[in-house]
Amino acid sequence: MTDYQHSPTTAAVLRSLVPVICPPEAHALADAIVAHVALTLGASPPLVRAGLAAGLATYDLGALPRYRRRARHLGPEAAERYFASWERGPTPLHVQLAHAINQLVSLACYEQPEMMERVGYRPGPWIEEVRRTRLTVHGDAARRQEAQILAPDPLRPGARVRPERAARGKEPA
Amino acid sequence: MTAAARAAARPALHEGARPPGVHTRHDVHGDAVLDADVVVVGSGAGGATLAAELAEAGFDVVLLEEGPYYQTRDFTADTSAMVRQLYRDGGATLALGSPPVMYQEGRAVGGSTVINGGMSWRTPDKVLARWEREAGLAGIARALEPCFERVERRIHVAPMDDAAIGTDNRLLKRGADALGWSVIGNLRNQSHCVGSNRCAFGCPTGAKQSALVSYVPRALAFGARIYADVRVDRIMRHGKRATGVIGTVAGSGHRIAVRAKLVALACGAIHTPALLARSGFRSPSGRIGHNLSMHPNVKVVAIFDESVANWRGAHQAFQVRQFQEQGLVFAAIGMPPSVLAMSFPHRGAALGRLMDQYDHMLLAGMLCEDTTTGRVRTIDGRPQAFYQLAPADAANLQRGVSLLSELLFAAGARRILLPFHGAADLSSADDARRLLDRPIEPRGWEVVTVHMMGTAAMGKDRSRAVTDGFGFVHDADRLMVADASLFPTPIGVNPMETIMALATRNAGHVIDHARRFLS
Numbered sequence: 001m002t003d004y005q006h007s008p009t010t011a012a013v014l015r016s017l018v019p020v021i022c023p024p025e026a027h028a029l030a031d032a033i034v035a036h037v038a039l040t041l042g043a044s045p046p047l048v049r050a051g052l053a054a055g056l057a058t059y060d061l062g063a064l065p066r067y068r069r070r071a072r073h074l075g076p077e078a079a080e081r082y083f084a085s086w087e088r089g090p091t092p093l094h095v096q097l098a099h100a101i102n103q104l105v106s107l108a109c110y111e112q113p114e115m116m117e118r119v120g121y122r123p124g125p126w127i128e129e130v131r132r133t134r135l136t137v138h139g140d141a142a143r144r145q146e147a148q149i150l151a152p153d154p155l156r157p158g159a160r161v162r163p164e165r166a167a168r169g170k171e172p173a
Numbered sequence: 174m175t176a177a178a179r180a181a182a183r184p185a186l187h188e189g190a191r192p193p194g195v196h197t198r199h200d201v202h203g204d205a206v207l208d209a210d211v212v213v214v215g216s217g218a219g220g221a222t223l224a225a226e227l228a229e230a231g232f233d234v235v236l237l238e239e240g241p242y243y244q245t246r247d248f249t250a251d252t253s254a255m256v257r258q259l260y261r262d263g264g265a266t267l268a269l270g271s272p273p274v275m276y277q278e279g280r281a282v283g284g285s286t287v288i289n290g291g292m293s294w295r296t297p298d299k300v301l302a303r304w305e306r307e308a309g310l311a312g313i314a315r316a317l318e319p320c321f322e323r324v325e326r327r328i329h330v331a332p333m334d335d336a337a338i339g340t341d342n343r344l345l346k347r348g349a350d351a352l353g354w355s356v357i358g359n360l361r362n363q364s365h366c367v368g369s370n371r372c373a374f375g376c377p378t379g380a381k382q383s384a385l386v387s388y389v390p391r392a393l394a395f396g397a398r399i400y401a402d403v404r405v406d407r408i409m410r411h412g413k414r415a416t417g418v419i420g421t422v423a424g425s426g427h428r429i430a431v432r433a434k435l436v437a438l439a440c441g442a443i444h445t446p447a448l449l450a451r452s453g454f455r456s457p458s459g460r461i462g463h464n465l466s467m468h469p470n471v472k473v474v475a476i477f478d479e480s481v482a483n484w485r486g487a488h489q490a491f492q493v494r495q496f497q498e499q500g501l502v503f504a505a506i507g508m509p510p511s512v513l514a515m516s517f518p519h520r521g522a523a524l525g526r527l528m529d530q531y532d533h534m535l536l537a538g539m540l541c542e543d544t545t546t547g548r549v550r551t552i553d554g555r556p557q558a559f560y561q562l563a564p565a566d567a568a569n570l571q572r573g574v575s576l577l578s579e580l581l582f583a584a585g586a587r588r589i590l591l592p593f594h595g596a597a598d599l600s601s602a603d604d605a606r607r608l609l610d611r612p613i614e615p616r617g618w619e620v621v622t623v624h625m626m627g628t629a630a631m632g633k634d635r636s637r638a639v640t641d642g643f644g645f646v647h648d649a650d651r652l653m654v655a656d657a658s659l660f661p662t663p664i665g666v667n668p669m670e671t672i673m674a675l676a677t678r679n680a681g682h683v684i685d686h687a688r689r690f691l692s
Contacts, residue, residue, distance in 0.1 A: 020520065024525065080521075110513075134380060149386075
């Protein structure tokens with residue numbers, strides 16, 4: 001992972017795409033969504049980051065001939081039409097970029113706590129509940145398994161290359 | 174204090190302070206040279222198993238891992254943080270082809286066992302028979318039998334507790350039962366899994382017996398040393414003899430050299446051939462990096478009237494085996510909403526309407542035993558996988574989507590979304606059957622995998638195989654492989670247990686010939 005930060009262009013274009021890709025109830029979370037995309041890209045290979053940045057810059061400028069303004073400045077209807085035109089073509093590269101942007105922004109959108117709550121996804125309390133269950137109901141069995149992991153069990157009976165090293169294992173509790 | 178409270182208060186084995194023997198980038202303050210009997214590169218299913226077996230026998234083992242060292246307490250409900258921390262390249266790894274295949278690898282101590290579903294199946298008999306026949310691995314089926322038993326004991330392979338099975342898996346079983354199809358309880362490496370359904374993001378309860386909580390602690394207990402955050406750049410060599418490895422510590426850039434009498438590579442089927450190639454090792458077969466199998470996988474999403482809550486309950490509690498002979502296995506896979514949202518072509522208000530039904534969604538996927546192979550090329554020292562889905566496998570996957578959809582309708586689904594770009598949703602079993610009426614251009618499919626195999630395949634004939642029957646690289650000395658690269662063919666089931674069993678067997682070979690390797 002790196003301390004990746006969006007360039008101003010990348011951030012602005014991504015922000016303009018939030019209303020195009022995310023449902024209306026997520027539009028107020030645009031800054032958080034764009035910030036989350038940065039986290040994802042920070043973990044991605046450098047080539048992917050560079051490719052996406054170049055693609056977003058091209059997407060931004062590509063609106064000029066048709067709309068006389070950059071994509072980031074388009075109104076809602078024009079922004080929708082322009083993104084849809086990339087989803088349909090004109091080349092496989094356009095389609096792949098639109099697809100990748102859709103994936104990144106959708107992922108970031110539904111990683112927001114408000115959106116997870118909206119769809120009923122509450123893993124934190126669930127994990128706590130089942131973790132407690134395991135320790136209380138199955139604690140003894142879990143500890144037996146932990147003990148057997150450390151118990152000596154030579155692969156070849158009597159095969160100890162250096163007995164003083166091999167004797168380090170612990171007997172089962 | 175009640176017994177229950179004591180149990181709750183007692184930390185699990187892997188929790189608390191970092192155990193002695195684990196070194197991270199914070200412990201390395203300059204360039205270092207280490208000496209060991211054996212250096213193992215990679216701490217996943219193969220590397221951790223090999224390290225533990227050899228350490229128990231008395232070998233001085235150093236285990237190197239590119240990723241960080243995490244403990245169970247580090248695994249949280251934050252899905253994207255877990256993906257960024259535990260997956261190589263944040264999960265954004267692609268095998269190039271049409272369609273491209275997205276694949277995932279673990280990158281942490283414990284390797285991919287930290288992020289896999291924990292399915293633990295022995296290599297099918299027909300596969301081992303094929304290895305004996307085609308790769309000249311005489312007697313491997315018999316030799317692996319005790320190794321499977323040993324591995325299953327160590328990682329606690331068992332069917333799921335009934336209470337941990339969630340609605341999504343019960344629906345999958347209901348559909349299979351309604352059609353009279355074979356469905357079996359999944360065997361998984363778990364000790365009283367309680368269904369947190371976070372297998373793919375690091376088990377937060379410690380129930381999944383990944384290498385992180387099984388073979389790694391065992392290796393440490395027998396004196397192995399682990400260095401996390403170390404990416405191995407190349408294998409040191411003297412002629413054809415491997416003499417150690419050199420790696421770089423993440424963050425600081427310090428160099429670590431490990432001089433060893435035996436070098437074992439367990440970096441997975443993508444990175445093992447790359448490490449061999451950039452270290453200048455050549456195979457007489459010319460097959461390093463070839464023979465890449467991937468078990469391509471596609472998924473469908475079914476929407477039910479009833480609540481499914483796919484995130485509550487054990488991951489893949491059942492497998493539908495009705496079509497295993499035709500290379501298809503089906504399972505239900507719970508995933509967080511973000512992962513589902515990114516798999517849909519929908520956006521805007523349409524995405525919102527769809528995702529509002531998340532609680533009613535069941536995600537099901539299939540494993541396809543592939544009939545073609547791809548290749549890992551090493552470009553500027555880094556691996557790049559190339560894989561072109563074969564027409565026969567594409568047809569099999571399409572058939573699988575049709576059959577799986579039929580099963581889900583039999584379970585009560587009212588709508589099914591397909592993994593084909595632009596494809597209309599299905600609303601009945603007839604729709605599902607009609608999917609077979611015409612071929613669907615694979616270019617627009619979403620294909621994923623977590624099973625990469627075969628790129629340093631075992632075989633008796635050095636003109637056709639990269640490694641011998643015990644994983645030693647042909648035409649090299651003291652250099653062995655201990656991961657899924659060894660598989661001569663795809664195996665048609667989840668590969669973890671096969672990797673561990675092979676590592677166990679090959680460790681036995683090293684122990685039996687210790688004098689040779691320690692000289």
